Amino acid sequence: MHRIQDHIPVLIILMLLNIFALFSNSCYYKSYSKKYDAFYAAYQDTVVTLERTMCYGPCPSYRLLVYGDGTVIYEGRIYVKKKKRIISHIPANDVKKIVDKFMEHDFFSLKSRYKDENSCAVWATDNSTVIISLKTNNKSDVIEHYFGCCTEIFVNSAPIHSKSFNQLCELENYIDDMVNICQWTE
Numbered sequence: 001m002h003r004i005q006d007h008i009p010v011l012i013i014l015m016l017l018n019i020f021a022l023f024s025n026s027c028y029y030k031s032y033s034k035k036y037d038a039f040y041a042a043y044q045d046t047v048v049t050l051e052r053t054m055c056y057g058p059c060p061s062y063r064l065l066v067y068g069d070g071t072v073i074y075e076g077r078i079y080v081k082k083k084k085r086i087i088s089h090i091p092a093n094d095v096k097k098i099v100d101k102f103m104e105h106d107f108f109s110l111k112s113r114y115k116d117e118n119s120c121a122v123w124a125t126d127n128s129t130v131i132i133s134l135k136t137n138n139k140s141d142v143i144e145h146y147f148g149c150c151t152e153i154f155v156n157s158a159p160i161h162s163k164s165f166n167q168l169c170e171l172e173n174y175i176d177d178m179v180n181i182c183q184w185t186e
Contacts, residue, residue: 043068043095046136048102050175054078055147056126060185064175068095068136072179082184094178101174102134105167107141114145114165130172143168 046068054061054077061077072088127148134141145168176182 043092043099043136045138046095046099047133048095048098048135048175049131049133050172051131053129053131055128059128061128062181062185064179064181066090066095066098066175066179068092070095074179074181074184076184080185086184088179090179098175098178099134099136101171102136105171107134107143107171108139110141110143110164110168112141112143114143114168130168132168132172132175145169145172 048066049064050066051063052059052061058079060079062080063075063077065073067073070090070092072090074082074086074088076083076086125148127146129147130145132143132145
């Protein structure tokens, strides 16, 4: 028969290992928490909006709001699968990627309207408009992009869109992809 005194060294070692494990985990969580808090502070005021309006035809019409914490609010209107308000979530790091894409395309230096005859090489009626905005770090801007506004130059009968037109289209599609818009519209 074993006496409890024989097991005291093993019990002490196990208690010390448990104390060490608790201490090392709390240090990890503190450093993780600091990183998360710094990330959240940088994007807590961020709001991205993308609104696609109706057209004369079956254009999907909806509005998206994406907040810095990853909250997504979708409002389906017409020619979409979900015609209601849905609250969803994307990873906060995806919000950072969206904001980075805005910066990559120099969003704050683009024109505020691609909507009328003065800003379009070719003008067509009955198309939808995309209204896109970014508010982050005390800066904000809104751009209206009318799809009847064709800012094309034709070279050898092939259309070449202006750089800003392509940037807007890419940015709009990127936001849709990041929130997986197809789950609500198709």
